[in-house]
Amino acid sequence: MVPDASSKKNALSHSNNSGIFLVQHITPLARQINCLDIDRIAEVCVTTIPNLVGVRLISLYILDETNNILHLLKYNHPFPINKIVSLNQNPLPLMAMAVRSEELILINDIETHNKPVIKKSQRAFSKNYKTSSCAIVPLICQNRVVGILNLADKMNGSKFDSEDVALIELFGQLIGASIGNINLFEKIQHQATTDGLTGLINHKTFYEILEKELWRSRRYGGQLSMIMVDIDDLKKINDAHGHRAGDKAIKEISRRIKECIRQIDIAARYGGDEFAIILPNTSLSDATVVAERMVNEVARSPAIWEKEQISLSISVGLGQYDADSNPEDITSRSDMALYTAKQAGKNRVKVFNPSCQS
Secondary structure (H helix, E strand, C coil), X not given: CCCCHHHHHHHHHHHHHHXXXXXXXXXXXXXXXCCCCHHHHHHHHHHHHHHHHCEEEEEEEEEECCCCEEEEEEECCCCCCCCEEECCCCCCCHHHHHHHHCCCEEECCCCCCECCECCHHHHCCHXXXXXXXXXXXXXXXXXXXXXXXXXXXXXXHCCCCHHHHHHHHHHHHHHHHHHHHHHHHHHHHHHHHECCXXXXXXXXXXXXXXXXXXXXXXXXXXXXXXXXXXXXXXXXXXXXXXXXXXXXXXXXXXXXXXXXXXXXXXXXXXXXXXXXXXXXXXXXXXXXXXXXXXXXXXXXXXXXXCCEEECCCEEEXXXXXXXXXCHHHHHHHHHHHHHHHHXXXXXXXXXXXXXXXX
C-alpha cells in the first residue's frame, strides 16, 4: 500500500519535531556531561533526564569492577534505596543482570514481566513506586560496562514506547562515554604519579607532596618527620635469584612498610631500593617507634620465591624537621642517618643528629 500525501506529511512533521527535540534538548545535555566531573554528570542525569523521558524517579550507579559492586552515586527518590549492590547476589538483582548482559532491561509491568523472570524477593520495595514500569540501562564505554542508570515510574501510568527506548539507549551511550573518559583520565593520572611495581607514589610526586606538607606546617604550625629506608643487600638477592626475585623483595617490603604507617602518612618509592615516608605532625619519638616497627616487620619473615626463602631486612634513617626546612635538606639529612645505619651493620634504625653534620 502506497502512503497517501497525508501520511507522508505526518511522517515528515514527526521527523522534523524529532530533529528539533534533539537540537533543543539532547545536544545541550551532551555538552553538559562531556566533562571530567562525575558529580556534574550525576547532577545532570538526575535533574534533566527524568523530564526528557517522562519518568518520576532516577538513580545512577557506578561499577567497581575490582570488587564486583555497584555504588550509588546520585538519585532523586524520596525514600532510601540501596547504596551498594553486589553483582554476586543470588538471585541476581536486575542491575546485575543488565551488567552481565550489557543490554537494556525494559519493564512495563514488573508483575507480569518474564524475560528475565523477576521474583518477588527481587522487588521487596515495589510498594514505594507508583507504577510497575522501569528501565535498567547499562552504561557502556569501549565494550565495558561502567555503571547503571535506573529509570522508574513512567508518568501518567503510560508505558515506555519506541521513542523512549531510543532516547534511553542514547543517554546510556552518552553517559557511558563520559564516565569511561573519567576512568581513563584517572588511570593515566594514577600511572603518572605512582610507581608501577609497588603502587607507592613516585619520586616526583613525593617532592610535590613534601612541598605541600611544609607549606601546611608553615601556615598551621607543627613539624614533620621523615623516614628514609634502604633495602639491605638487594644486589645479592638479584645476583643469587635473579631480578624478578629482587622485584618480589621490593614489592613485599613496600607492602610491609605500608602496614606500619597511618593513612595520613605518605610512602614513596624514592629510588631503586630506597623508600621515603613523610609523617605529618609526628614527634621524633613516635616516628622512631614507626621506624623500628618497620625494621622488625620486614625482618620478621622471609619472602618466598620459587619455593626458596629470601631473607629480608632494611636500614632506616629518620629525623624531625620544622616548617622552615627545605625538601632537599630534609631528604639529605634523613639519608645521612640512613647511611649511619648502614655503616653500623644494617637492619637497624638511626636518627639524624645535627651535631654530626659536617
